[in-house]
Amino acid sequence: MVSVQDVVSRETMDRLTEYVSILLKWNKSINLIGRATETDIWNRHIADSYQVFAHRPASPTLWLDMGAGGGLPGIVIALLAQELKNSLKTVLIESDQRKCVFLESAARALDLDVVVISQRIETADSIGADVVSARALAPLEKLLALAGRHRAEDCTFLFPKGVNHKAEIAGSVNLGHPQPDILLNPVNRESVILRYEFGSHASD
Numbered sequence: 229m230v231s232v233q234d235v236v237s238r239e240t241m242d243r244l245t246e247y248v249s250i251l252l253k254w255n256k257s258i259n260l261i262g263r264a265t266e267t268d269i270w271n272r273h274i275a276d277s278y279q280v281f282a283h284r285p286a287s288p289t290l291w292l293d294m295g296a297g298g299g300l301p302g303i304v305i306a307l308l309a310q311e312l313k314n315s316l317k318t319v320l321i322e323s324d325q326r327k328c329v330f331l332e333s334a335a336r337a338l339d340l341d342v343v344v345i346s347q348r349i350e351t352a353d354s355i356g357a358d359v360v361s362a363r364a365l366a367p368l369e370k371l372l373a374l375a376g377r378h379r380a381e382d383c384t385f386l387f388p389k390g391v392n393h394k395a396e397i398a399g400s401v402n403l404g405h406p407q408p409d410i411l412l413n414p415v416n417r418e419s420v421i422l423r424y425e426f427g428s429h430a431s432d
């Protein structure tokens with residue numbers, strides 16, 4: 229099993245620990261993560277989010293996480309990016325206003341370069357992101373349509389998906405979408421990360 233502790237600095241680990249503590253505190257009043265997953269939060273949520281970050285393209289500048297919920301993976305990505313000291317801005321779109329209050333509060337407490345947009349993805353102004361992620365948001369065809377309106381010409385999509393990913397991919401390919409790379413997720417053998425690359429990202 230991959231342990232986040234083994235791959236990030238002590239300082240980043242402390243900041244992740246602070247995020248976990250804020251998330252668990254707010255989870256008492258807002259449903260940010262399933263109660264049953266609280267005791268396994270490092271594996272089920274933090275390490276799982278780390279896997280999305282691990283598959284980023286070279287030097288991303290604007291990362292959009294759609295349906296950010298409690299900041300998984302968006303807040304974790306913004307935290308991990310600080311360690312690399314490259315200037316990544318992270319945009320989180322979330323339609324639930326209470327979750328947006330949480331996201332803004334967590335980003336402030338952790339001093340992160342994060343913009344929270346409290347709107348539906350379908351109606352938000354186009355972001356022009358060079359990375360778009362979404363975890364547990366929607367079926368693949370819908371994700372592709374939502375991400376498509378927010379991407380820059382050169383862009384990478386990273387979508388964690390579960391056991392039904394093969395059927396979802398087949399359905400989307402039938403509708404004319406490209407075949408994604410299927411990246412194994414060492415944290416959870418039943419899940420994968422689907423990667424789509426466009427423009428210059430396709431030739432990286």
Ligand SMILES: C[S@@+](CC[C@H](N)C(=O)[O-])C[C@H]1O[C@@H](n2cnc3c(N)ncnc32)[C@H](O)[C@@H]1O
Pocket residue numbers: 260261294295296297298299300301321322323324327347348349350362363364365
């Ligand atoms: C199942 S939760 C997943 C949250 C987080 N990504 C995670 O993995 O824990 C889906 C989130 O997407 C938000 N959401 C659903 N449809 C949306 C839309 N059309 N625009 C913006 N947010 C949306 C919901 O409010 C919810 O917080």
